[in-house]
Amino acid sequence: MDSFLHTINGIPVLGIVFQFVEYFLNALPFMSRVAVELAVPICLAALCGVMCERSGVVNIGLEGIMLTAAFTGWFAEAVITGIMGPGTPTPVFGLTVPLVLALLAAIIAGMLLSLLHAWLSISVRADQIIAGAIINIAAFGMTGYLNTLLATVSLPVTSNFTALTIPSAVSNIPLVGWLIDALFGQGPIGILMVIIVVVFQIFLFRSRWGLRTRAVGEHPRAAETVGIDVIRTRYRNVVLSGALAALGGAYLSIEATNGFQAGMTQGRGFIGLAAMIVGRWTPLGAFGAALLFAASQAISQTISISPPTGELGTLLDHVPTQFFDALPYLITIVVLAGLIGRSIAPAADGRPYQRESAS
Amino acid sequence: MSQAIARLPRPRALLRYLWSLIAVPLVSFFLALLVGAIVIILSSTLVLKNPFDPTLPLTAYQALAQGAFGSFNSVVTTLVITTPLLLAGLGVGIGFRAGLFNIGAQGQFLMGAVGAVAVAANMQSSPPAIAIPAALAGGALAGAAWGFVPGLLKATSGAHEVVTTIMMNYIALASLAWIVKGPLKEMGSNPPTTPDVGAAALPILIGSTGHLGILLAFAAVPIAWFLLFRTTRGFEIRAVGANPDAARYAGVNPRLMIVLTMSIAGMLAGLAGACTILGISHRMNTTFQTKVGFDSITVALLGRSNPIGIMFAALLFGAMRAGAPPMQINAGIPVELVDFIQALILLFLIANAVLRRLLRLRGVAGAEQTGFQTITRSYGRETLT
Amino acid sequence: MRGITKRYPGVVANDHIDLDLRQGEIHALLGENGAGKTTLMNILYGLAVPDEGEILVDGQAVRIAGPSDAIARGIEMVHQHFMLIPVLSVAENVVLGEETMANPVFLDRREASRRIRKLAGRFGFELDPDAKVESLSVGQQQRVEILKTLYRDAQILVLDEPTAVLTPAETEEIFVLLRNLAKDGRSIIFISHKLNEVLEIADRITVIRRGRVVGERRPAETDDKELAELMVGRSVQLTVDRGESHPTEVMLKVEDLHVRDDRGNEVVRGVDVEIRRGEILGIAGVAGNGQDEFVEALVGLRRVASGRVWLNGRNVTGASPRQINEANVGYVPADRHRFGLILAFPLTDNLVLTSYYKPPFAHGLVRDGRAILAAARQRVREYDVRTPSTEVAAQTLSGGNQQKLIVSREFGGDTTLLVLDQPTRGLDVGSIEFIHKRIIEKRDAGTAVLLVSAELDEVLELSDRIAVMYRGKLVAFVDGRQADKNQVGLLMATGGATDETHEATGTST
Structure with missing residues (x-):
């Protein structure tokens, strides 16, 4: 067997392919975990997009909502810790009172920002893309401003949510165990995301709320003629969706790390938007697409943490590291361009609704 | 006499019209x-x-105004900062007219700077009269290429330019880092830096920093206005923005216009980047960054996608950006x-x-029609066949 | 409804209208486009708020602030443009708003299907509750709309132009259904501008003109001539004098043309036709049989899948809109807001929309504003477009004036071929007459005219020859002067005796 491997490794191209497969399989348990972790904020952003756009409101302000929530979560935790002390974290998830309150604050901040987007998009009937852009710019400005201000202040050290430890007896089972470890070996926000994906998927297609949401996003006038309040439905969805993006933002600053940096969302909101499109405006699809984007990042991370040896390693040394930095964005573009024709948006997506009597 | 009276209300009507535009x-x-x-x-x-x-806001705003207009040098600084904003803002504004929301001015700017420095680095020994136009052209081309790609993607597959241009921004960042650390790295520089632009450096015309790019940017205003409102190409661009189906009916090829407009927008943002590197920094390192991307969107919207409006908006923003560092230093904001x-x-x-x-x-009839009400279109639903 | 008044900026859509509806009757509301019928019904249904007047149900004054109020009073409406969501199933469309629930959160889809089958059965038709609405024929969609109202147990049904998109045969089926509903004790308001249908179905007829009630009649006491006079306000000539035609050489020749729609389905399936200079060829057909795609392919807006198009002996298959336009082809598109005009642009730009790039309107790349203005002023005068100036945006004009704008642009010059898709849809009688007259003039000047219209009457009145389009084919040609309305109607519905693929599903039994 060894001699066989040795022989095929001797063939230049084929050898590298085999080396890659071997390396990939060895790294898979670690990589899949990293991929899921990286997918959490992207997926939550995508879910926010699905909820908005299914009701007919385009929201490109995801990035800004996430950034604001990330800042609010971290800042609120620091402030509350300063007032009432850090408290003892629970053994599972590392929950503390400041941490939980901070999460709530982040969600509220996200929903308030969404409310602004809803007002601009639904009531003012402004261009929804520009409304979203405003939210992004405002979020960058406001969080950057406060972050710079706070650099001069000494704040208490904050903690973050910790991941659930899956017993190694389970996590060592090939495939199934890795899968369980990847999906549930996470902090509370990560696990919540997995649950939300499933629940949202069922609700969207089986519940009254889901049916009405889809009706309003496809043909608002038809929905209104059967007595559905289009405006209220859209408001409710957009505001509620803010909580999802906020979870994604909070994940960055109080679960994955314990701190805030200016612009720390790094385009995840926009990648989430792409994941929503690629996932055809369904929660499960969005999750799958988010995983795809995250996987490309996970591969590059894995390579930089434990670089492969042999010819594969030599080959990868010649690939600039920046290529891997750019990879998720490249993949987003390629997938978007390749899939878009077959992925059809809700018919009334982005079109403000005006009641006839108002004219 | 009676004629004079009859004409009297006209300036007032004009004033009212102007007020309705800028109010x-x-x-x-x-x-x-x-x-x-x-x-x-x-x-x-x-x-x-x-x-x-x-009184803190007053202190802050005063420091801001002081920093922007307080002295001859600060006015020059304002003009220098206005230059890239104006160029990129014109690009974004032309995009709005075609119904395109180009959030990619950032990446186009960066690539424009890269293009300019790449040309300049290879023309160290040429006379400035050749090196400067060549480096500017290099920047314009690189920016145009960075705008061309999202344009092409939108025209062929319907991929929304908002998402693709943002992705292109991140790719530009990575590309810039690679180029500065790799192909264009000056031997022995640490941290890695490109060579000086040398002969391609823009001459200083006023003050200590007022470079040639200022003239270039302000000259672009009438050109852009003429293009949009007095040429058939401009009519085609605006027609595609206002109603792509009717444009097709009129014999215009919307796909072509989308690619063309995105390329023009990229070119202008690229020129902005070229002016910045050739006129101010002269060298590029990996921290070369810009806020022109977002600023130019605001400038274009504030200027109502009209080149003359964009000029005033760019001046306003140039002033604010010029005054901001003195504000932070003097007022702590x-x-x-x-x-x-x-x-x-x-x-x-x-x-x-x-x-x-x-x-x-x-609303004065027509005054409301700035073109940016038409940007939101669903992903991939366009019938551009 | 008592003294209902609704004003919009510039017009009084409803001026003190009284209307009463008795149980179990079919009450027709007759009036031409823009007379205020739809506004009145939108008020009844809560989609518009009246400025004055009140609505009484069973003798009690009620306030209807929104559709849900109307639904609560048993008032239901079938809109002219179907209020159906194409991507949802029949069942989802029917129950939307009053869902059958398994529990407070989730839907009970089985129960919904059961109820729908039962209701449909009771009124004598069949529908698959799980079928997507977009896969249904127009006639079946109409039934889904009526089913929606029955599901809500409507006592008062308003049908806005329900037959506009139906074949004569489908119309008959709907009439049977409506009579069944009336027998069942439900009251029906039937809105139409088609005299013969109103005379056939209604128990009473109320005629409105310019927002006012101008008469109430029983079908037995009146005839189409009197109703037409009431409706239009003067005695009208029901037919245009089209005169003699003198066809000369072949201008347009189409051979075995195949075209696909946006979804990739072949909707034009082998069209062969010739049109000569100096004749009007009318294409009759129920909307959605490939007419729009056929026309769009002719003028270069849609790709030709296979086949040949010859214009004046030149092969123009797959030519661009620009090339077709350069060959002096005028085209009036069916959707004037989508294709014909740039609503946000001034009249001047719209009047040179297809010629902006060539002299005298442009020299090289530079446009000539003065020449454009002069031409615009002349066209506006010649076609009597009512507008304050040529600088206002096209969206400020009324529909009739917008259409005149397009006509003046497309009819100008030496047109060799005119392609007219629904040239008078939604216009007032005055504008229709005006445009019809111009069409005849162009024919007499030696232009070949292709006229597509969903209004069979329009095709019958204007055409020298009539072709019937059915499922992507021209199934029959008849002489325009000898054509019999019923015969053409039958051809529209069935495609002729040779076609045995008669619609089997969803027809009433």
Whole structure:
């Protein structure tokens, strides 16, 4: 067997392919975990997009909502810790009172920002893309401003949510165990995301709320003629969706790390938007697409943490590291361009609704 | 005599027309300053636990104005900062006219700078008369290429330019880092830096920093205006933006116009980047960054996608960006306040229906038609066949 | 409804209208486009708020602030443009708003299907509750709309132009259904501008003109001539004098043309036709049989899948809109807001929309504003477009004036071929007459005219020859002067005796 491997490794191209497969399989348990972790904020952003756009409101302000929530979560935790002390974290998830309150604050901040987007998009009937852009710019400005201000202040050290430890007896089972470890070996926000994906998927297609949401996003006038309040439905969805993006933002600053940096969302909101499109405006699809984007990042991370040896390693040394930095964005573009024709948006997506009597 | 009387109301009508054009942007600007003032006071007292100081915003804005207009040098600085904003803003504005929302000015700017420095590095020994145009052209081309790609993707697959241009921005960042550390790295430089632009450096015309690019940017204003409103190509661009189906019916190829417009927008942003590197920094390192991307969007919206309006908006923003560092130094207010104010201006602008009601302004027919009501289109639904 | 008044900026859509509806009757509301019928019904249904007047149900004054109020009073409406969501199933469309629930959160889809089958059965038709609405024929969609109202147990049904998109045969089926409903004790308001249908179905007829009630009649006491006079306000000539035609050489020749729609389905399936200079060829057909795609392929807006198009002996298959336009082809598109005009642009730009790039309107790349203005002023005068100036945006004009704008642009010059898709849809009688007259003039000047219209009457009145389009084919040609309305109607519905693929599903039994 060894001699066989040795022989095929001797063939230049084929050898590298085999080396890659071997390396990939060895790294898979670690990589899949990293991929899921990286997918959490992207997926939550995508879910926010699905909820908005299914009701007919385009929201490109995801990035800004996430950034604001990330800042609010971290800042609120620091402030509350300063007032009432850090408290003892629970053994599972590392929950503390400041941490939980901070999460709530982040969600509220996200929903308030969404409310602004809803007002601009639904009531003012402004261009929804520009409304979203405003939210992004405002979020960058406001969080950057406060972050710079706070650099001069000494704040208490904050903690973050910790991941659930899956017993190694389970996590060592090939495939199934890795899968369980990847999906549930996470902090509370990560696990919540997995649950939300499933629940949202069922609700969207089986519940009254889901049916009405889809009706309003496809043909608002038809929905209104059967007595559905289009405006209220859209408001409710957009505001509620803010909580999802906020979870994604909070994940960055109080679960994955314990701190805030200016612009720390790094385009995840926009990648989430792409994941929503690629996932055809369904929660499960969005999750799958988010995983795809995250996987490309996970591969590059894995390579930089434990670089492969042999010819594969030599080959990868010649690939600039920046290529891997750019990879998720490249993949987003390629997938978007390749899939878009077959992925059809809700018919009334982005079109403000005006009641006839108002004219 | 009677003729003179008959003509009298005309200047007044003209004034009213002008007022109807600028009232909303102007009021938006002052409202934004007002909200900014509240933020300054609140953040100072609540976050920094400073004593309540209602004059702090005045101090801040005064430092801002001082930094922008306080001296001959500060005016020159304002003009220098206005230059890339104006060029990129014109690009974004032309995009708006074609119904395209180009958030990619950032990446196009960076690639334009890369293109310019790449050409300049290889033309060290040429006379400036050749090196300068060549380096500018290199920047314009690189920016155009960075705009061409999202344009092509939209025209062929319908991929929304908002998402693709943002992705292109991140790819530009990675590319820039690679180029500075790799192909264009000057031997022995640490941290890695490109060579000096040498002969391609733009000559200084006024003050200590006022380079040739200023002239270039202001010359672009009438050119862009003429292109949009006096040429058939401009008519085609505007027709595609206002109604792509009718444009097709009129014999215009919307796909072609989308690619063309995105390339022009990229070219202008690329020129902005080229002017910045050739006129100011002269060298590029991996931290070369810009806020022109977002600023140019605000500038284009504030200028109502009209080149002349964009010129005034760019001057305003140039002033704010020029005044922001003195504001941080002298009043302790972080420069990011300017970004926030920017968002507020936009907010009041797009809520202009509400604002107009408050101001009791009646829309002058046609004055409302700025073209940016037509940007939101669903992903991939366009019938561009 | 008592003294209902609704004003919009510039017009009084409803001026003190009284209307009463008795139980179990079919009450027709007759009036031409823009007379205020739809506004009145939108008020009844809560989609518009009246400025004055009140609505009484069973003798009690009620306030209807929104559709849900109307639904609560048993008032249901079938809109002219179907209020159906194409991507949802029949069942989802029917129950939307009053869902059958398994529990407070989730839907009970089985129960919904059961109820729908039962209701449909009771009124004598069949529908698959799980079928997507977009896969249904127009006639079946109409039934889904009526089913929606029955599901809500409507006592008062308003049908706005329900037959506009139906074949004569489908119309008959709907009439049977409506009579069944009336027998069942439900009251029906039937809105139409088609005299013969109103005379056939209604128990009473109320005629409105310019927002006012101008008469109430029983079908037995009146005839189409009197109703037409009431409706239009003067005695009208029901037919245009089209005169003699003198066809000369072949202008347009189409051979075995195949075209696909946006979804990739072949909707034009082998069209062969010739049109000569100096004749009007009318294409009759129920909307959605490939007419729009056929026309769009002719003028270069849609790709030709296979086949040949010859214009004046030149092969123009697959030519661009620009090339077709350069060959002096005028085209009036069916959707004037989508294709014909740039609403946000001034009249001047719209009037040179297809010629902006060539002299005298442009020299090289530079446009000539003065020449454009002069031409615009002349066209506006010649075609009597009512507008304050040529600088206002096209969206400020009324529909009739917008259409005149397009006509003046497309009819100008030496047109060799005119392609007219629904040239008078939604216009007032005055504008229709005006445009019809111009069409005849162009024919007499030696232009070949292709006229597509969903209004069979229009095709019958204007055409020298009539072709019937059915499922992507021209199934029959008849002489325009001898054509019999019923015969053409039958061809539209069935495609002729040779076609045995008669619609089997969803027809009433």
